[in-house]
Amino acid sequence: xxxxxxxxxxxxxxxxxxxxxxxxxxxxxxxxxxxxxxxxxxxxxxxxxxxxxxxxxxxxxxxxxxxxxxxxxxxxxxxxxxxxxxxxxxxxxxxxxxxxxxxxxxxxxxxxxxxxxxxxxxxxxxxxxxxxxxxxxxxxxxxxxxxxxxxxxxxxxxxxxxxxxxxxxxxxxxxxxxxxxxxxxxxxxxxxxxxxxxxxxxxxxxxxxxxxxxxxxxxxxxxxxxxxxxxxxxxxxxxxxxxxxxxxxxxxxxx
Numbered sequence: 001x002x003x004x005x006x007x008x009x010x011x012x013x014x015x016x017x018x019x020x021x022x023x024x025x026x027x028x029x030x031x032x033x034x035x036x037x038x039x040x041x042x043x044x045x046x047x048x049x050x051x052x053x054x055x056x057x058x059x060x061x062x063x064x065x066x067x068x069x070x071x072x073x074x075x076x077x078x079x080x081x082x083x084x085x086x087x088x089x090x091x092x093x094x095x096x097x098x099x100x101x102x103x104x105x106x107x108x109x110x111x112x113x114x115x116x117x118x119x120x121x122x123x124x125x126x127x128x129x130x131x132x133x134x135x136x137x138x139x140x141x142x143x144x145x146x147x148x149x150x151x152x153x154x155x156x157x158x159x160x161x162x163x164x165x166x167x168x169x170x171x172x173x174x175x176x177x178x179x180x181x182x183x184x185x186x187x188x189x190x191x192x193x194x195x196x197x198x199x200x201x202x203x204x205x206x207x208x209x210x211x212x213x214x215x216x217x218x219x220x221x222x223x224x225x226x227x228x229x230x231x232x233x234x235x236x237x238x239x240x241x242x243x244x245x246x247x248x249x250x251x252x253x254x255x
Contacts, residue, residue: 018044018052019061023071028137032068088220089121091251092211096123096222099243103236105226109211110146111219112154113138115162117146120220142167142181143174145196145208149221149244152188153210159185174199192241194221195233205231209244214252222247 025033025041033041039049053069056062060074092109100107100123110117116138133139141147141162151159159182167176175181188194196206208223222244224236 015052015055018048019056022049022053022056023061023075026071028134032070034068038069087254088211088251091254092220092222092247093121095243095247095250096121099222099224099239102239103224103226103231105224105230108146108223108225110139110144110150110221110223112141112147112150112158115141115165117141117144117150117221139200140170143170143196143199145194145206145225146221146223148181148185148188148194148196149208149210149223150218152185152194153212153218170200171198171202173197173202191237193233193237195237198228203228205233207231207233207236207240209237209241210248211244211251212248219248219251 021042021044022038025038030037030041035046035050035053038053039046042049044052053062053064057064057069057072060072063070063072088111089109096107096109106122106124108119108123109121110119112118117140119133119135119137119139122133122135139146141151147162151162163178163181167178167181168174169176175184184194193207193209196208198205200206204225205228206223206225208221210218211220211222213219222240224231224240
């Protein structure tokens with residue numbers, strides 16, 4: 001590779017890293033950002049941020065109505081092609097809808113992403129729960145029913161990677177001991193569902209069950225989440241388990 005080609009390649013790689021830094025500045029709590037806020041959150045110089053953001057607007061990665069930047073429609077179009085949405089979400093969505101109709105509270109679909117659960121889909125209906133993550137957001141795997149439903153069927157290396165990290169208490173009820181969480185994981189396969197008893201938010205409980213892929217591998221989990229007085233594991237658990245089993249069959253067939 002000639003020096004000129006090397007410089008071009010290096011510049012392109014740097015451009016991708018700068019674009020990634022700018023995209024990383026957005027999250028559910030920061031959906032629109034002024035230039036000053038974008039600079040503060042992405043960590044790039046102001047001139048670099050402005051120049052890169054303008055290029056991203058031209059290709060549809062960003063949009064800028066008035067004086068604030070936001071994610072562009074082109075990224076939404078591209079994201080719809082990702083297997084996690086095109087295959088998993090589409091296969092599971094009918095069962096989420098059925099479960100929401102039966103439970104009359106929030107249902108969610110999530111996958112493990114490092115030590116976090118990435119929320120792929122969420123249906124709230126007429127009972128919104130703003131304290132919960134939106135699709136595309138994340139929640140800790142160690143203290144969520146979605147996370148435990150997946151970890152209970154994961155290999156030891158995956159479990160250790162999640163539980164050897166910080167296990168900060170989110171509420172006074174959060175389990176923060178690896179031994180206690182592993183004990184909880186061990187209890188999940190015999191009954192078929194995982195439980196989060198107000199460990200993420202006081203007054204909110206969750207019941208989740210695993211979704212498996214075509215080779216029997218753990219792929220995702222779905223859950224019912226709502227006020228603790230409504231989400232009783234002994235009542236909702238069997239329905240969540242059945243919905244997850246049906247979703248597993250649909251996902252396996254679709255793939």
